[in-house]
Amino acid sequence: MPVPARPHRQTDDPLDEVLRPPPDETPEQRDLRLAREEHANQISLAIDADIKAERHARRKKRIVRLLLLGQSESGKSTTLRQFQRLYTPTAFREERVLWRAVIQLNIVRSIRIILDTLSSTTSQVSPRTSPFSSPRSRARSISRTRPPLAPIDIPPLPSSDFSNQEFAPNGNGETSHFGDNRGEFGGESDGEYDSDGPASRSNPSSATLNNSPLEALKSRLLPLRHIEALLIAKLVPPNEDEATHLVGPHTYPPGQAQYNPGGNSFRTQEIFVRPGAAWKGAMSKARVNYPSYNGSDEPHPTPDTGRPTSAGNTGLETPDEPQEVLNQCRKDMMLLWNDEVVREILKRKKVRLEELPGFFLNDLERVTALNYMPNDDDVLKARLKTVGVSEYKFEMEVTAGRDSGTEWRIVDVGGSRSQVTTWAPFFDDVDAIIFLAPISGFDQVLLEDRSVNRLEDSVLLWKAVCSNKLLANVDLVLFLNKCDILESKLKSGIKLSRYVRSYGDRENDLDSVSKYLRGKFSAIHREYSPNPRKFYAFCTSVTDTATTAGIIASVRDMVIRQHLKQSKLL
Ligand SMILES: Nc1nc2c(ncn2[C@@H]2O[C@H](COP(=O)(O)OP(=O)(O)OP(=O)(O)O)[C@@H](O)[C@H]2O)c(=O)[nH]1
Numbered sequence: 001m002p003v004p005a006r007p008h009r010q011t012d013d014p015l016d017e018v019l020r021p022p023p024d025e026t027p028e029q030r031d032l033r034l035a036r037e038e039h040a041n042q043i044s045l046a047i048d049a050d051i052k053a054e055r056h057a058r059r060k061k062r063i064v065r066l067l068l069l070g071q072s073e074s075g076k077s078t079t080l081r082q083f084q085r086l087y088t089p090t091a092f093r094e095e096r097v098l099w100r101a102v103i104q105l106n107i108v109r110s111i112r113i114i115l116d117t118l119s120s121t122t123s124q125v126s127p128r129t130s131p132f133s134s135p136r137s138r139a140r141s142i143s144r145t146r147p148p149l150a151p152i153d154i155p156p157l158p159s160s161d162f163s164n165q166e167f168a169p170n171g172n173g174e175t176s177h178f179g180d181n182r183g184e185f186g187g188e189s190d191g192e193y194d195s196d197g198p199a200s201r202s203n204p205s206s207a208t209l210n211n212s213p214l215e216a217l218k219s220r221l222l223p224l225r226h227i228e229a230l231l232i233a234k235l236v237p238p239n240e241d242e243a244t245h246l247v248g249p250h251t252y253p254p255g256q257a258q259y260n261p262g263g264n265s266f267r268t269q270e271i272f273v274r275p276g277a278a279w280k281g282a283m284s285k286a287r288v289n290y291p292s293y294n295g296s297d298e299p300h301p302t303p304d305t306g307r308p309t310s311a312g313n314t315g316l317e318t319p320d321e322p323q324e325v326l327n328q329c330r331k332d333m334m335l336l337w338n339d340e341v342v343r344e345i346l347k348r349k350k351v352r353l354e355e356l357p358g359f360f361l362n363d364l365e366r367v368t369a370l371n372y373m374p375n376d377d378d379v380l381k382a383r384l385k386t387v388g389v390s391e392y393k394f395e396m397e398v399t400a401g402r403d404s405g406t407e408w409r410i411v412d413v414g415g416s417r418s419q420v421t422t423w424a425p426f427f428d429d430v431d432a433i434i435f436l437a438p439i440s441g442f443d444q445v446l447l448e449d450r451s452v453n454r455l456e457d458s459v460l461l462w463k464a465v466c467s468n469k470l471l472a473n474v475d476l477v478l479f480l481n482k483c484d485i486l487e488s489k490l491k492s493g494i495k496l497s498r499y500v501r502s503y504g505d506r507e508n509d510l511d512s513v514s515k516y517l518r519g520k521f522s523a524i525h526r527e528y529s530p531n532p533r534k535f536y537a538f539c540t541s542v543t544d545t546a547t548t549a550g551i552i553a554s555v556r557d558m559v560i561r562q563h564l565k566q567s568k569l570l
């Protein structure tokens, strides 16, 4: 529909038009208007004074405000948990038990990804074309004591059917890594890991796996669907409609989305909660007695049943049904995850589960035990997406010299694209920002927009943060995060230069790559910052407690020094 032309105005400022006095204003109306304007002006001045006073009081009270920014899955909430672990250890330990439900859900989701992947594969089996049917692989499989779960005759997998770009970005020219604007970052198609030649991509085959061991296993794992629903109900507060109405189906790559063996589909999206104590509160309110919990790593079986007495602390009914179901399914889950052919299929489909958030399949024996109690590392590895923005107050239990008596407030935000717009109101009165750029994502795309490369998205966000005028005087700390995943990717042969053309033929190792990317981020900071300011960069793996402790201690020191300087207390 054509948009009508706007009437001609003297000024384009809509406020100007509204505020201009009417042309036929009487002297009485004029006096009244001026009195109203004066009144409004007084109110506005009073509000400004309040804000100033509050800021002054905050400085006097020594409240330090730290903002965590970065794209989704960059590690913001994990960094927050590291702060909690280090500086409010008692509270952190007391809350560990609440994370068990999240970990249970993470496990269920990982199993679902495997089953989805197998389902999409097994419906396309064509024995004749299978590289798995080579005499060697046949012999290897036949010699095993138990039959493999998936058939040996698996053909090359048509990557177009499993269009999980996260694992095969740009493999088929479907996405451009860095949009059309390939500046210094320029992508190339990912051919190296797409071992399927073009000829093998379309493989309309028909054989199905009725009554196969895989089908039997799938039905034995069906109870996981039930506990998934149960866990979602437990984790998402009852009034959180939005959280249960998860974002659209495009959010998850198709390979992760559908496990639908019996017609009842699993929820297809990532579960999320608003940050803050809401979900923890909802769960802990449902606590039943947990008499012997002392914050240690030791489990607390009840004397008679061996069941976890912590069940009540998870907010789940006693006994902890999800834990019992997971315990019953543990052998089958291990069978699935440790199956050689299943691993091969995952590899061919480029599903690198180990690199996905919330991965616990290598710890199934431990985490499915009836008396399982999450340890610190488990809590840091658990994945629960954040939606919204929330401020956490820290009264440091563990203080160090200069910042004793200081109250810390750490603001954690949801990082997915739709939420970036919610950040700006929190830019006021910030002492420092920790920006997390997960540099292992150079070969991945965003879950919420599969046309956007993750590294490119981080670079764009970083530019926006550096150039933001509200943040012009805020010190920036950059965490080039997920260096552990980056290292294993580089070691496995994935080349940065395929995705970042300007990297050229430099060494493809962690040291060279992280130095290079650090240089790029640092150059952006120099170029885009409105004013000169302090900038610190660290290569991090924030799930790693040992290395992160030192980095967080340095950040804390820097931030507090700057805060004191600004408060003119130094
Ligand atoms: N291996 C590894 N995993 C990490 C690292 N940092 C974070 N993770 C994991 O990545 C997942 C996502 O981390 P979160 O801290 O939830 O990410 P976030 O930035 O808060 O994400 P949103 O809440 O969606 O904005 C979690 O499962 C973390 O355990 C890291 O350095 N290495």
Ligand SMILES: [Mg+2]
Residues within 6 Å of the ligand: 076, 077, 078, 384, 385, 386, 412, 413, 414, 415
């Ligand atoms: Mg988060």
